Amino acid sequence: MLLIGIAEFAFGLYENHWTKNERILDIVCFVVPKIVVKPFIAYAGLLLLPTFLPHAKNVFAWVPFWWGFAIIAVGDDLTQYWYHRLHHQLPWLWRFHRTHHSAPYMGMAMASRQNIIYTIFFSQIYLTTTLVYLGLGYPVLFVTGIKALITTGAHSSIKWDKPFYTNKWLKPVGWVLERLISTPATHHAHHADSDDDGVGHYKGNFGNMFFLWDVIFGTGIITRQYPSGYGIKHYKQEEWYAQFLWPIFKSRKEGSELAPNGPMVGDAVPLEKEVINRATNTEGSLKRPPYLTGCTNLKAVNTTIQ
Numbered sequence: 001m002l003l004i005g006i007a008e009f010a011f012g013l014y015e016n017h018w019t020k021n022e023r024i025l026d027i028v029c030f031v032v033p034k035i036v037v038k039p040f041i042a043y044a045g046l047l048l049l050p051t052f053l054p055h056a057k058n059v060f061a062w063v064p065f066w067w068g069f070a071i072i073a074v075g076d077d078l079t080q081y082w083y084h085r086l087h088h089q090l091p092w093l094w095r096f097h098r099t100h101h102s103a104p105y106m107g108m109a110m111a112s113r114q115n116i117i118y119t120i121f122f123s124q125i126y127l128t129t130t131l132v133y134l135g136l137g138y139p140v141l142f143v144t145g146i147k148a149l150i151t152t153g154a155h156s157s158i159k160w161d162k163p164f165y166t167n168k169w170l171k172p173v174g175w176v177l178e179r180l181i182s183t184p185a186t187h188h189a190h191h192a193d194s195d196d197d198g199v200g201h202y203k204g205n206f207g208n209m210f211f212l213w214d215v216i217f218g219t220g221i222i223t224r225q226y227p228s229g230y231g232i233k234h235y236k237q238e239e240w241y242a243q244f245l246w247p248i249f250k251s252r253k254e255g256s257e258l259a260p261n262g263p264m265v266g267d268a269v270p271l272e273k274e275v276i277n278r279a280t281n282t283e284g285s286l287k288r289p290p291y292l293t294g295c296t297n298l299k300a301v302n303t304t305i306q
Contacts, residue, residue, distance in 0.1 A: 017105040025240035026109040029099070032244075033112060033119045041120075045129035053133070061135030068139030072131055073209070076143060079123045081213040085206045087118070091264045095257050099243040101202070104231035106188055110155040111148075116245055147209045154182035154208075161185055165224040178222055182211045185224050192227035200227045234266040 018026075050057065060068070087097035096118045103110060128140050153160060161183040164174025178186055186207070192200025204219035205211070214220025234257075242251035242258045251258040257266040 021240050030112040041125045042129045049133045058135035068136040072139050072143045076124050077209045080208050083123050102235050106157045108152045108156050111151045150209045154187035159184045182207050186211050188226050191230050193229040193231045199223050199225045
């Protein structure tokens with residue numbers, strides 16, 4: 001991961017977006033979960049599990065390594081897919097995940113850029129801790145390492161997947177790759193600041209290690225292109241501590257989702273107006289736009305969040 005970060009800086013891929021506030025937020029989100037939150041939860045879990053499951057220690061130690069790898073890879077990533085997806089589809093959860101989408105750039109640090117509450121309730125930490133106790137420690141380490149490489153690569157500003165779309169010899173491999181795992185093209189689309197260009201798809205492409213979940217559940221699009229802009233349109237560059245520790249600490253930026261009494265979804269009101277303007281056809285009747293399919297009224301636009 002450090003090598004990817006060095007390469008991103010060497011090529012100037014953060015451009016002028018990495019302000020002091022963004023830099024502090026990215027570093028804090030990268031360091032604190034790795035050296036405090038996740039180790040503490042894993043340690044506490046391994047201390048408590050013998051009390052709740054006294055006869056289950058190493059009960060799965062007989063499982064062959066590759067079967068253990070498959071069980072953990074699927075269990076870990078599928079639960080994260082739904083955890084991630086729900087934070088986009090349930091408005092009251094959105095602000096816990098918003099920090100991950102606020103940056104107007106992509107980079108390896110984005111993989112860890114999360115609100116502390118989102119990290120604490122990250123289902124994978126508890127699942128993998130339990131599986132280690134049950135005897136699948138080595139497969140857990142292996143899956144964790146591979147997943148870190150894939151998710152970091154998917155968030156990286158280095159478009160390493162591009163040759164798979166342009167080289168005729170690599171295209172067959174690219175076809176399989178982009179449907180199996182997350183790549184910069186598919187995951188950058190999820191971080192786009194708009195879906196108007198047919199490339200951005202922040203209402204889908206939820207997969208973390210495996211893009212396969214988006215293929216199975218119908219939430220993915222594949223364009224082999226990269227968005228022209230990233231982040232959220234209504235971003236007010238809230239203080240790093242508010243983005244990291246909301247709702248414990250709140251933003252002083254007026255109108256922010258993270259401010260006291262701030263809106264649950266920052267773009268809900270502008271979106272309603274936009275829907276009225278864009279959905280009215282030349283005959284003056286309302287025509288339901290495709291991104292509101294399934295909505296019964298304009299209030300439902302409040303669930304269409306980035």
